[in-house]
Amino acid sequence: MTEHPQRVAIVTGAARGIGAATALRLAADGLAVAVVDLEAAAAKETVGAIEAAGGRGLAVGADVSDAEQVTAAVERVAADLGAPTVLVNNAGVTRDNLLFRMTEQDWDTVMGVHLRGSFLMTRAVQQHMVEARWGRIVNLSSTSALGNRGQANYSAAKAGLQGFTKTLAIELGRFGITANAIAPGFSRAT
Template sequence: MLTTTRTAIVTGAARGIGAAVAVRLAGDGHAVAIVDLDETACKPIVETIERAGGTAIAVGVDVSDETGVQSAVEKVADELGQPTILVNNAGVLRDNLLYKMTTDDWDVVLSVHLRGSFLMTRAVQAYMTTARWGRIVNLSSTSALGNRGQANYAAAKAGLQGFTKTLALELGKFGVTANAIAPGFIETEMTAATAARIGMSFDEFKSAAAAEIPVGRTGTPDDIAHAVSFLTSEGAGFVSGQVLYVAGGPRG
């Protein structure tokens, strides 16, 4: 049960997992900043939240841009109140086998996932430590365990797990928890793009994945949103530095 209304920031929230997380956090009673590269693309999610009686704003920013991130976080604080919940979800794919992967493929993926999460967290933790309360959730992936054609993505997602554990050590004394969620196969535009890349229809791709998942189905963005809701709740204050694999079965 929600006891305090907080301000939450969700990056990469214009669609997919980020959008579902934003809607869920608004349903939990929080004011939510919908952050994505294209501010216009965030507005339908803002409207969905507002129609349900919630509070949200759209914020356009490149999370790998230091100046832009600082300005975006200040805007959220001014318009919604000091942010004490941060979900670092923004991400991109540049899949390829290692010998075909370009330096740009590597740099873009590491920049968005790792630099972006670092910049957002550094900016937001100042509000959390002042409030003596905070919840940080970083979106990792089962790809952190290794995945063919994703050397860049796997490295970034594994890096986020180390980043998360270090945040937990540094920020715990301020009442701030940091955890990571590592989704398995989730039905999003990103996984649809992966299916197209390997020449499969999305339905075939999902069926093949479901056959290998113990619960017998692929995941949805709402599955991740439920996990985020728990980790950002008042009651999750003794859970920190953990990596939760939301993958329909044991991983790692």
């Protein structure tokens, strides 16, 4: 029987919520999972849950909208767990407000985490996927991509992620890399 090396996944924003559930599921499926989150202490809790279930994880504190932190985080994952070939761009924030009350900071923060963060993470990880001639990228969009009152910033970012995803599929498909976006409706941890 041939032994396959363990695949390595990065899930951003996996300290809690949908990201934590995704990280746990990938670990249960046999992948080593890097939990990348702004909140390093909470990321460690997700890794604790992964390890308690017999999996392998690594907590990495990083802001996905910061290019230097992203580079350092991906290098650390590659060094400690192995080359990442699965990426879930899940980290997210909301700064909801009606348009006339929405500040530039509200706009920039949401764009920074969802769009710039997904761009930076994907750019850093794709080199490992291209080298492996295999990769899986999943971007978290939302039903709000179609428009939602009080969410001009968030809906624009989530719609933008769909164009980003399609472009990744076009550019990276030839290397055995798939890119998909999923668009959940409202959900919260029970």
